[in-house]
Amino acid sequence: MSTFFARSLLRERSSVLAHRSVVSNRRTLMTLKDVKYTAHAEARGQGRNGQVKSDDDCGLELRLAMPKSLGGKGDGQNPEQLLAMGYAACFLSALQMVSGQMGRKEAAMNAVIRTQVHIGQPKEMEGFGLRVDIQVEGIQDDELIQAAHKLCPYSRMMKNGAEILVTKT
Template identity: 45%
Template sequence: MNVLYTAEALSTGAGRNGNVRTSDGRLDLGLAMPPALGGSGDGTNPEQLFAAGYAACFHSALQLIARQEKADITDSAVGARVGIGPNDDGGFELTVTLEVTLPNVPRDQALALTEKAHQVCPYSNATRGNIEVALEVAED
């Protein structure tokens, strides 16, 4: 692969109750376990960061596909829900639901654009076969 960009981040402190910072300093956040996992919830958490990154990346992939197909995706939005829970091996795993809203596109086309974006998005390609990713397209 020809790498076009590399992001760098460092976790310090107590992992999920520590701090993360990017090498350029644009992101510098205190972390806290969510109350559902026994934490204070007084900071962000890795699942929120993953959800934000996946939503933005998938939205960009959707915009790329829409440009190629000359589809009007004005006022589009992509939401991501990332769940975490125990697996059968004593560890934890993630699930993702992507919610796509394309108000100016007929439903059949919205579904097709969403599926095509799922094939292009780097996050989708990284998670495919590793975690469950559900795609939901909002009704007109």
């Protein structure tokens, strides 16, 4: 075998191995084939010290404020609170749905979901990142909790990613 051929073969093999490494580290991406509902929101002002509103159904309008722990006054809501509330409600719905599907509807009737959304600097990259903690109260059945976690769209988005389209108008 010629030296040139051996080097080419090694380069090709290294390239294939590098490619396999990249592919194996990829996350799947959750995409939608059928949209059932679309929420609309608008943010104005100074971002975390601005305003957000949604005109859907009953509508919601909030004044945002940077939390005290991030150097703000803490005199308004913040995006992490909104995410924590949405995640808790969604997880509870998923828990109730799977308990009904599994013939154990009564198991989730008195369940309470508590969520904490933490913002901070990730170990792996620059900037800010999130971590979510979920506590399930009133249910001891791990099978129901794991089934809810697999079904909940928020959990699925956090695990699999979500399609995000950024455009300008």
